[in-house]
Amino acid sequence: MGNIEKKDISMHYDFKEIEKNWQDFWAKNETFKAKNNSDKPKYYVLDMFPYPSGAGLHVGHPLGYIASDIYARYKRHKGFNVLHPQGYDSFGLPAEQYAIQTGQHPAVTTAANIKTYRRQLDQLGFSFDWSREVRTSSPEYYKWTQWIFIQIFNSWYNKDTDKAEDVETLIAKFSADGNANVNAVCDDDIESFSAADWKAFSDVKKQEILLQYRLTYLADTEVNWCPALGTVLANDEIVNGVSERGGHTVIRKKMTQWSMRISAYAQRLLDGLNTVDWPQPLKDSQTNWIGRSQGASAVFNVKDHDEKIDVFTTRPDTIFGVSFMTLAPEHELVSKITTEVQKAEVEAYIEATAKRSERDRMADVKTISGAFTGAYAEHPFTKEPIPIWIGDYVLAGYGTGAVMSVPCGDQRDYDFAKHFNIPIPNIFEGVDISEEAHADKDKTVIANSDFLNGLPYKKAMKLAIYELEKLGQGEGKINYRLRDAVFSRQRYWGEPFPVYYVDGMPQMIEKEFLPIALPEVEKYLPTETGEPPLGNAEVWAWDTVTNTVVNNSEINNSTVFPLELNTMPGWAGSSQYFNRYMDPHNENEIFSKEAIDYWQDVDLYIGGSEHATGHLLYSRFWQKFMFDKGLVPKDEFAKKLINQGMITGTSAFVYKVRFEITQADEFYDRDEVEKFHAELISNNPIFISKNLVDKLLASDNPENFEFLTRKVEGKLNELEDLARKKFPKVEVLRVELDLGKNFLMPLHVKVNYVNASDELDIHSLKTDDEFGEDFEKAIFIGEKGEIIDGKNDVYKVGREVEKMSKSKYNVVNPDAICEEYGADSLRLYEMFLGPLEQSKPWNTAGITGAHGFLKKLWRLYHSGAEGAFAVSEDEPSKDSYKTLHKTIKKVEEDIENFSFNTSVSTFMIAVNELGAQKCSSRKVLEPLAILVSPYAPHIAEELWKQLGHEGSISTVDFPKFEEKYLVESSKEYPVSFNGKMRFKLELPLDLSKDEIEAAVMAHEKTAQQLQGRTPKKVIVVPGKIINIVG
RNA sequence: GCUCGAGUGGUGGAAUUGGUAGACACGUUGGACUUAAAAUCCAAUGGACAUUAGUCCGUACGGGUUCAAGUCCCGUCUCGAGUACCA
Structure with missing residues (x-):
C-alpha cells in the first residue's frame, strides 16, 4: 500500500476535516469567551436551559440552538459584545427514577448524560462561551439557589409600597402599631394584635405569625399529591388532571409544605407582559393562568349563627337574583353550620367528593351533585333567608370557596338549581330564562332588583358595590386565579433547603x-x-x-x-440561572454588581412554548423579587422571546397483508394448532408496496386481489406444505389471503432504511440487529407487483408525519447526519425547513439540497485546476455586485426578522447566480463568506483562511449593503388585461405614466389581446405593473 | 365549551405596502458523462385542453370590496396548540 494519497484540503469540500479543525480552533483559542466589560454594546442571547436526558439529542432539539447561534454570530459581526452561554438544568426526575431502579447515584448518570450532550452540542459548532457553564446540581451553583430562598424567606410583600421588603420593616411595624394597619399580602386567617400583644408573644408565636407574611412560608396546604411519583406537584406540572411526567393519578391531600407567595406579584406579572416582546400566545396563556377578574366581595350573615360567608362575585349587579349559596365541600364553615337533620347527608357527600381524584372530578363535570346544609344565610339587602348548599362545582381554591348562586345569570348555578328544584328568579328585563341562564352582560337591563331596577350592567354593578360598602357588607375587589406555588418536593435529586x-x-x-x-x-x-x-x-x-x-x-x-x-422543585434552579451566567464563578455573591449592571438582561431568549406557565412565570416572579431587593436593574429578565416550533418525524410504514389458514382441527389440540398458525403467519409475513396498497384501497375491484393472490401463490403453497407436514391428519388445509375489511396492517419501520425516493432497503432491514429476525422470511411485493428478489422491483414505504418518538422508529440522530453531511449542512437544512416558530416535519432526504449548496459554494472559491483554491483580484462584473448586494440586503433583513429559512434560499440563489456568472472575484467572495458564516461557520472559517486571513472570521465586520449596485435603468413590466398577466414588456424606468401607457398601447401584443376593443381604462403603476381594463 | 394560530403543487415551503402565485429545495421524468454505479451537469415539472401562437381552471369552501385579492371584509368548514366547573 504505502502511499495513500493525502488529499489537499483545498481540493474538495472535506467537511469532516474542516469542521473538526475549526471546532478545535475555537476551543483552543476561546474564540467565543465573553468579557464582562467592553467598549462594544452588549447583547445577550440565551437558549432555554436543557435537561440532559439519557437519550441524547435528536434532530429536533438543536433547532432553537441553531437559530440563537446564528443570531449570536450575526451580532458579533455587527460589532456587539455577545454573551451566549450554555449549561444544564441537571436536577430532575428521570435520573432519580433511574437511581431508584438501579441504585446508581443520580450524580453519576447525570454526569454521563452531560458528557453525551456536550459532545453532541460541540459537533454542531455552536459559539457558546463554555467557560461560563453552570449545572444546577453542582453545590457551587445551588449555593445561590439556597441563598435566594433565604432572601425570599426574609421578605414580605408591602402593598403600600407595592414591593417586597425585609421582614425587619414588618417587625418594626408590629412593635409600633401591631398588625391592624399593615397592608400586606399574607394568609387570610390572621388574628389581629396590638403592639403590646406583639411584644408579649413568645418567640415561637412571633415566628408563627411572621410565617403568615413571609414570601416563602411553611403551611398546611391542600396539595396535588401524586402517589406513583411519591411527591407533590405544582399546578403547572399537572396536565389534564394527571402528572405531566408519566401521566399518573393526582389526588388532593393536606400536607405541610413550603410555598412561594407568587400571588403577591399577580398584578405585576400581568402588567409586565405589556413591556416585553414575547409571543402573543405565550402572553395569553400567562394571562389566563393568572386569571384576573374584577368584581366584588359580598358578605352574607348566616342566620342563627355568628358566622359570615364571604363570597367573590364578578356580577354584584345580580345580587337580587340570589336564590341559594353554594360552598365548596372543603369549606371550613360547613361543619359549623350544618344542621343535625342534614348532617349525615352532608358528611356522606364530603367523603364521596374527597375520594375522587382530580381527573375524575374533571371528567364528569356534567354530573351535578351537592347537598343541603339545612342552614340559611341572610340577603344583605332584602334580609330574606337563602338556603346554603355545598357542591363540588365550587372550588375550594378559588376566591373564598363560596359563591352567591344566581341561577338566572350563571349556567352552572342554573343547572344546579334545576337539578335540586331551587327557584330561579328572573332579574333581567325582557329575557327568557326558561331554557338556560342569561350570562350576557352587554345590553342587559336589571329588573326585580329594588334600587337596581332599570339600570344597565355597568351602572348596576357600581351602585351595588356602593350600597354593599355602605352596609359594611362588601367592597369592590379584584381576584386572581393564580395560586401560591408549592415549593417542596418529596424527592432526593433536588436542592436541599x-x-x-x-x-x-x-x-x-x-x-x-x-x-x-x-x-x-x-x-x-x-x-x-x-x-x-x-x-x-x-x-x-x-x-x-x-x-x-x-x-x-x-x-x-x-x-x-x-x-x-424536602428538596426544592425543578424550577428552583432555573429561575435565576440567566443572571448567574453573567458572573458564574463568583464565590462571594450571586453575581457582582458590575456584571449585572453591564449585562442587564437577556436580549433574546429562545425555547419551547411548553414553559409558558412554569419556568417563564416563576422566573419572572423571582426577577421581580430580585428587582425589589435592588439586586437586578430590570424587573423583566428577557426583552424578546421566541418559541421555536417542534420538528416532527416522518414515519415510514410497510404494509403487511393478513392471511388465514382454514383447516379442520378435530384431530389435534385446538390451542396447539392455533399457536402454530399464529407463528406461521408472523414468521412469514407478506408486505405489499405503497402503490398496491393505494390501488387496493381505492377500489373494491376483486381483480386487484386476484392479482395479488396469484403473485403470492407460490409462497402460500409453501406454507400449506409446512402446515400439512405438521398436521398430516388434516385433510382440508388451505392458506389464503384474508380479504376482509382490515386486510392491511401498517407497521412502522426505521426511517434510516428508507431513501429519498421512499424506497425500502430490504437487505438492511433484514439484517437489522434489533428487528432483522422479524423480517428474515418476509416477502416483499414491489411497485410493479413483483416479488422482490434482487433488483427486479422496488418496495416503497408509506409516509406519515408523527411526533418524533422512539416507539415510532422515526427518530433521527444528529450524529448520523453530521457524519454523512456535516454540521454546516445540518444547520442550514434545519433552518431551511421552514419558519422558526412553526412546527414542521423532518425528512432526511431533503438535506442533499443544503449539502449540495455548500459544495457549490466551495467550488466558487476553488475554480483552479483540479479544484485548487483560486480567487481573482479582478473587478467583479456588474451582475456579480448586484447579486452580492441583493444578498446582503435580504440576509440582513431576514436575520433581523428571525426569518432564517428565507435567507438560506437567498444564499442558494446567490451561489447559483455567481456560478452562472463564473464569478471568482475576491471583492465578492470575501463578503459572501462573512454572510454565510453565522449559518455555516465551519466552511466560512476555512474559506476565510484560504482567502489569506489570520484568525477567526467570527468578529469580522458584516458587509455593508450599498443601494447603488441595485439601481436599475429598466423594468420588465407585467402587462395584465382585466387583472390577468398576458405578457411582459421591458421599459426604461424613467418613463412617465403617459409614456408607459403609450408604449404599451403601441405594442402589437396589446392589439392582439384587445382584438379591436377600446380599453375602458389603463392602470399604470410605474415600477410595478400595467393593467388594461376593457 | 372558551382563547389563540393555521389551511398555497406529489413534499417542505416562498410571495416586503393589495400589484407577474408556486421563489428556493426535495421528489419525479428525460438527457449528458461513465464498462457500470455513485457524484456532477443540462432540461422539463400546479391541473386540464391544445401540443405551433394559445385557452380555461387554480392559494380550504361560499359571498363581497377593488382596475387588481393568497393578502382586505363577512359567513362556513377542517386541522393544530393552549385552557377547562375561575363564580
Whole structure:
C-alpha cells in the first residue's frame, strides 16, 4: 500500500476535516469567551436551559440552538459584545427514577448524560462561551439557589409600597402599631394584635405569625399529591388532571409544605407582559393562568349563627337574583353550620367528593351533585333567608370557596338549581330564562332588583358595590386565579433547603455556611415512616455551634437540630440561572454588581412554548423579587422571546397483508394448532408496496386481489406444505389471503432504511440487529407487483408525519447526519425547513439540497485546476455586485426578522447566480463568506483562511449593503388585461405614466389581446405593473 | 365549551405596502458523462385542453370590496396548540 494519497484540503469540500479543525480552533483559542466589560454594546442571547436526558439529542432539539447561534454570530459581526452561554438544568426526575431502579447515584448518570450532550452540542459548532457553564446540581451553583430562598424567606410583600421588603420593616411595624394597619399580602386567617400583644408573644408565636407574611412560608396546604411519583406537584406540572411526567393519578391531600407567595406579584406579572416582546400566545396563556377578574366581595350573615360567608362575585349587579349559596365541600364553615337533620347527608357527600381524584372530578363535570346544609344565610339587602348548599362545582381554591348562586345569570348555578328544584328568579328585563341562564352582560337591563331596577350592567354593578360598602357588607375587589406555588418536593435529586427546625419552627442557615450539600443516602425511596428520601440520610442534622452538618444521632434540640427533609422543585434552579451566567464563578455573591449592571438582561431568549406557565412565570416572579431587593436593574429578565416550533418525524410504514389458514382441527389440540398458525403467519409475513396498497384501497375491484393472490401463490403453497407436514391428519388445509375489511396492517419501520425516493432497503432491514429476525422470511411485493428478489422491483414505504418518538422508529440522530453531511449542512437544512416558530416535519432526504449548496459554494472559491483554491483580484462584473448586494440586503433583513429559512434560499440563489456568472472575484467572495458564516461557520472559517486571513472570521465586520449596485435603468413590466398577466414588456424606468401607457398601447401584443376593443381604462403603476381594463 | 394560530403543487415551503402565485429545495421524468454505479451537469415539472401562437381552471369552501385579492371584509368548514366547573 504505502502511499495513500493525502488529499489537499483545498481540493474538495472535506467537511469532516474542516469542521473538526475549526471546532478545535475555537476551543483552543476561546474564540467565543465573553468579557464582562467592553467598549462594544452588549447583547445577550440565551437558549432555554436543557435537561440532559439519557437519550441524547435528536434532530429536533438543536433547532432553537441553531437559530440563537446564528443570531449570536450575526451580532458579533455587527460589532456587539455577545454573551451566549450554555449549561444544564441537571436536577430532575428521570435520573432519580433511574437511581431508584438501579441504585446508581443520580450524580453519576447525570454526569454521563452531560458528557453525551456536550459532545453532541460541540459537533454542531455552536459559539457558546463554555467557560461560563453552570449545572444546577453542582453545590457551587445551588449555593445561590439556597441563598435566594433565604432572601425570599426574609421578605414580605408591602402593598403600600407595592414591593417586597425585609421582614425587619414588618417587625418594626408590629412593635409600633401591631398588625391592624399593615397592608400586606399574607394568609387570610390572621388574628389581629396590638403592639403590646406583639411584644408579649413568645418567640415561637412571633415566628408563627411572621410565617403568615413571609414570601416563602411553611403551611398546611391542600396539595396535588401524586402517589406513583411519591411527591407533590405544582399546578403547572399537572396536565389534564394527571402528572405531566408519566401521566399518573393526582389526588388532593393536606400536607405541610413550603410555598412561594407568587400571588403577591399577580398584578405585576400581568402588567409586565405589556413591556416585553414575547409571543402573543405565550402572553395569553400567562394571562389566563393568572386569571384576573374584577368584581366584588359580598358578605352574607348566616342566620342563627355568628358566622359570615364571604363570597367573590364578578356580577354584584345580580345580587337580587340570589336564590341559594353554594360552598365548596372543603369549606371550613360547613361543619359549623350544618344542621343535625342534614348532617349525615352532608358528611356522606364530603367523603364521596374527597375520594375522587382530580381527573375524575374533571371528567364528569356534567354530573351535578351537592347537598343541603339545612342552614340559611341572610340577603344583605332584602334580609330574606337563602338556603346554603355545598357542591363540588365550587372550588375550594378559588376566591373564598363560596359563591352567591344566581341561577338566572350563571349556567352552572342554573343547572344546579334545576337539578335540586331551587327557584330561579328572573332579574333581567325582557329575557327568557326558561331554557338556560342569561350570562350576557352587554345590553342587559336589571329588573326585580329594588334600587337596581332599570339600570344597565355597568351602572348596576357600581351602585351595588356602593350600597354593599355602605352596609359594611362588601367592597369592590379584584381576584386572581393564580395560586401560591408549592415549593417542596418529596424527592432526593433536588436542592436541599438551607433550613433546620427548632421547636418545629424553620430556621435559616447563615449565608457563610452555604451550600448545604445533598447528603448521601442508602436508597432513594421514601422512608418506611413515609418521610421523603432525605429521611434515609444518617448525616443530616445541623450543629449550631460548629455550623456543620452532623450525624443525626447528635440531635439534642438544644444545639443540634434536624434539617429539612424536602428538596426544592425543578424550577428552583432555573429561575435565576440567566443572571448567574453573567458572573458564574463568583464565590462571594450571586453575581457582582458590575456584571449585572453591564449585562442587564437577556436580549433574546429562545425555547419551547411548553414553559409558558412554569419556568417563564416563576422566573419572572423571582426577577421581580430580585428587582425589589435592588439586586437586578430590570424587573423583566428577557426583552424578546421566541418559541421555536417542534420538528416532527416522518414515519415510514410497510404494509403487511393478513392471511388465514382454514383447516379442520378435530384431530389435534385446538390451542396447539392455533399457536402454530399464529407463528406461521408472523414468521412469514407478506408486505405489499405503497402503490398496491393505494390501488387496493381505492377500489373494491376483486381483480386487484386476484392479482395479488396469484403473485403470492407460490409462497402460500409453501406454507400449506409446512402446515400439512405438521398436521398430516388434516385433510382440508388451505392458506389464503384474508380479504376482509382490515386486510392491511401498517407497521412502522426505521426511517434510516428508507431513501429519498421512499424506497425500502430490504437487505438492511433484514439484517437489522434489533428487528432483522422479524423480517428474515418476509416477502416483499414491489411497485410493479413483483416479488422482490434482487433488483427486479422496488418496495416503497408509506409516509406519515408523527411526533418524533422512539416507539415510532422515526427518530433521527444528529450524529448520523453530521457524519454523512456535516454540521454546516445540518444547520442550514434545519433552518431551511421552514419558519422558526412553526412546527414542521423532518425528512432526511431533503438535506442533499443544503449539502449540495455548500459544495457549490466551495467550488466558487476553488475554480483552479483540479479544484485548487483560486480567487481573482479582478473587478467583479456588474451582475456579480448586484447579486452580492441583493444578498446582503435580504440576509440582513431576514436575520433581523428571525426569518432564517428565507435567507438560506437567498444564499442558494446567490451561489447559483455567481456560478452562472463564473464569478471568482475576491471583492465578492470575501463578503459572501462573512454572510454565510453565522449559518455555516465551519466552511466560512476555512474559506476565510484560504482567502489569506489570520484568525477567526467570527468578529469580522458584516458587509455593508450599498443601494447603488441595485439601481436599475429598466423594468420588465407585467402587462395584465382585466387583472390577468398576458405578457411582459421591458421599459426604461424613467418613463412617465403617459409614456408607459403609450408604449404599451403601441405594442402589437396589446392589439392582439384587445382584438379591436377600446380599453375602458389603463392602470399604470410605474415600477410595478400595467393593467388594461376593457 | 372558551382563547389563540393555521389551511398555497406529489413534499417542505416562498410571495416586503393589495400589484407577474408556486421563489428556493426535495421528489419525479428525460438527457449528458461513465464498462457500470455513485457524484456532477443540462432540461422539463400546479391541473386540464391544445401540443405551433394559445385557452380555461387554480392559494380550504361560499359571498363581497377593488382596475387588481393568497393578502382586505363577512359567513362556513377542517386541522393544530393552549385552557377547562375561575363564580
